[in-house]
Amino acid sequence: MKIALFPGSFDPVTKAHVDIVKRSVALFDKVYIGIGVNSTKQGYLSVETREQMLRAVFQHDDRIHIVAYEGLTVNFCKSVGATYMIRGIRTVSDFEYEKAIAQMNHALAPDIESIFIVSKPGYSSISSTIVREIMRHNGDVAQFIPTEALAYL
Template sequence: MQRICLFPGTFDPVTLGHTDIIDRALPLFDELVIGIGVNAGKEPMFSVEQRVEWIKEIYRGQSSIRVTAYEGLTVNFCKQIGARFILRGIRYVSDFEYEKAIADINRKMEHEVETIFLTCSPEYSTIASTLVRDVIRHGGPAEQFLPDPVAASIVAAAKNKK
């Protein structure tokens, strides 16, 4: 049986914190599905298509990664794609408390799906998409928090606006 894992998130934008978790999770699973959750109640900074494209570009040539968008309950999407694991990144203790509550609810809804927590590497523990969006919004040097393809795309878009 294949070990398929879903790494759900908004990835708005994809940061070095995300890629740290993805890179370290790759050897643990046969397939890692990066699931971009679509929440009708939230207005993202970047389109779903842009976020999918970034991840595909970052992991081009990595056959064990699949990228897709989804709506609805994460455990339902896990069943749809045959994932028995959900991957979550943890930066701080407060992240763990929040993520554990979600994991507990998911486990009650779907006993077959386990949540796996990876702590991010110390150098990425302060990187949060929310903070990076603020840096981008105000024209700050966000490149240091972003994978190269994402940084290049955002810098190019900023130059086109001028």
Template structure:
């Protein structure tokens, strides 16, 4: 069976922390699916299509990377894609508490699917999509926290 990891998230926006997780996981799997979650109950800055487009530009030319959208439970999406691995990044202990609880529920729902955690590089341990949006909303530079294409999209979004 092909080793496929699903890296789910809202990625609103995609940050250098997300990029770091993918960069380090890339050699570990035959395929990584960056799965942009669609959550109708959550107000997003960027549409799912915009997020997929930006992430696609970030990973242009990379092998083994696919970008997709999904709704519903991550474990159901993993089954649909024949993946037995959910990839998650952890920035701090607070992330661990939340992610651990989700991984336990996922294990109950789909015992064959494992969650792999990668610790964020220290350089990105404070970076979150929420913080990036707030800083950008106030006209401050976030170029060290996001890929260029995302930074440009944030400037456009907030300069209107």
């Protein structure tokens, strides 16, 4: 069974995240969406809210599992049996950053393969950081967020 992990903060989940997950499910038998919890960083949304939001978005696909985790992502991969780590790439700078992380992860866990999925052009400008900034200033984020997630904002 091919198991993959798509890690991130998902603070909040965006249409770009959903696109990467939907494209990943076609490649793997099971995809974990791992909500990385950084104890030194305060999220915009609580981890519980992010979990509920992701469950609402992906409730109709039993191949997708949502789990929050702390610690090294490669260790979490091992704990769920994932041998692939999915990363979305929007820009050249994303690639450079993700390549460095993938190389470090490979040094820590050579049996876990990083898979880069390039975002569709229409989603390349959408990031959780930008969406949070729009929300902080009471802007309308509906065009960037999956409909099922709007109720959690």
